[in-house]
Amino acid sequence: MNIISVSNLRRAFGAKTAVDDLSFDVPRGAAVGYIGANGAGKSTTIKMLTGILKPTSGTALTCGLEPLQQRRQLARRIGVVFGQRSQLWWDLPLRDSFRALGAIHRLAPDAVRARTGELVDRLDLDDFVDTPVRQLSLGQRIRGEVAAALLHGPELLILDEPTIGLDVLSKERLRVFLTEQRAQHGTSLLLATHDMGDVRRLTERILVVDHGRLAFDGTLTELAGQVGAERIVVLDLTEPAPDLVGVPGTRLVGVEAGGLRQRLSFAPGETTVAAILSVVASRAQVHDLTIEEPDIEAVVRRLYAS
Template sequence: MTWAIDLQNITREFTVRRPRRVVRAVDDLTLQVADGEAVGFVGANGAGKSTTIKMLTGILMPTRGTVRVLGRRPVPERRHLAREIGVVFGQRSQLWWDLPLRDSFAILGSMHRLAPSAQAARLARLVEGLDLAPFLDQPVRQLSLGQRMRGEVAAALLHSPRLVVLDEPTIGLDMISKEGLRRFLVEDRAERGTTLLLTTHDMADVERLCERIVVVSDGRTAYDGTLAGLRDSLRTPRELVVDLAAPLGVLELPEGAQTVAVEAGGIRHRIRFHAAEHSAAALLARITAQAEVADLSMAEPAIEDLVREIFARRP
């Protein structure tokens, strides 16, 4: 197995002044990401995500532990590595503020020494996939957040990197922009087999883009596996909302499932249950035996809730 990202027991400490003390942002973290894998890297603010990303991209050296990214040591080989990775820092623009978007791509293309024909072909693909054509000639400062973020992603992918690191790429975007961005990232990965590491607060990003989720808390790995597995292992309750055809005061439910609210005079019932104990289908069958169901929906716990749950369980 070749690892795109191979972090072995890395620790990063910072010295903070006033009062003078050492803060451990990342604490003995081990993480391996295989070539071509897509990993969602989540955690609360301050959990150590950004510090880890800085260590993989060569911005920061770990205090202890070893880091290999695409077989290279990031800090000493930073400029070599930069040719093979694409990074988007959601909160910071890498585009030239006062230049048209097109010029930013031209500059980045020459920084990466792309052949003109290859660059033109790649840019055409990005313009089409991310729908950049309408604002390609506008100065970046005039773009909306959604337009700018698509530009940022295109800038990070221009040199066809083997590893793509996206730090909060969908923060602040509306639903349509988010969806467009996700669709393209899925397509591009399918075409080129890129490795993807994504940090986000949005569960849907992980669901759409990643096979694997790694949760960090206090600088350590708190969970590493599939998203479904995370939900099950945490026994976070799911919520089933049913709208009945005719009002009914009380629904009889199996042990463990409970009605948390009855609304609209007995029409809408909110029921909480654990996936490990009941399947949603069995629960629904039990309900339809008692009343006619007109409509239903399921609410999944948000990523933040999952992370909070992990915190609560740590000793």
């Protein structure tokens, strides 16, 4: 059974159509990135999936439920984080927000305490869990929001720009936690974001939406291949070598440290890293190599332009 099923979904606001004939499925346990430019229809889709907005036409099922008609039942089975909106009580300490949410979800007090303890530990909330929410930094509040969304053990976690405005350390802490939660609890994830680092680290499949329509459904690697994006193999040599030009299927795009490090760009469909290394090894001794993936933002721009 799919955790999300969308068929011919459409939402219009007067003469403007925000979501237009959208169809896709998300299997239970999957992690899917939902990306697109500002105004592409991402947040509108999420609001229909969670029962906040009524579709103009088409159907959407979340956890097998009709979001608007069965919104109360659905609320017990999903967790939602909107990066610029809060489900916490600003004048209460974070811990009291968790108690209130536990009561709303009709959780036993012992279950709330146990789950709160786990989330406080895993998200490093201990230093500020008794601080009023209004006094928290953005990074602290977002971690609190994620904990609140997961308090009742939802089947599906929907995140809309969860790391917006966070520093690098806070982003990484949150990404590690979400990865661990999915592994431990099998939570499904739908992530709408502009942060390609989030997409790369947290999802296995991406849906690209453009002007409310689905423009792509697949993996990041498949997306890069569709628009002709190239990967870069970075070769660290044991000693300086002449420029590695003429390696079949590659372009030399950079030479550093007098030839000790050289970068070759290649299209995955035209050659392989093994083939490149075989040719390079006949001309220089390779100490180490790394692969740089295409810049995903550039890949998405090229998809829109195609």
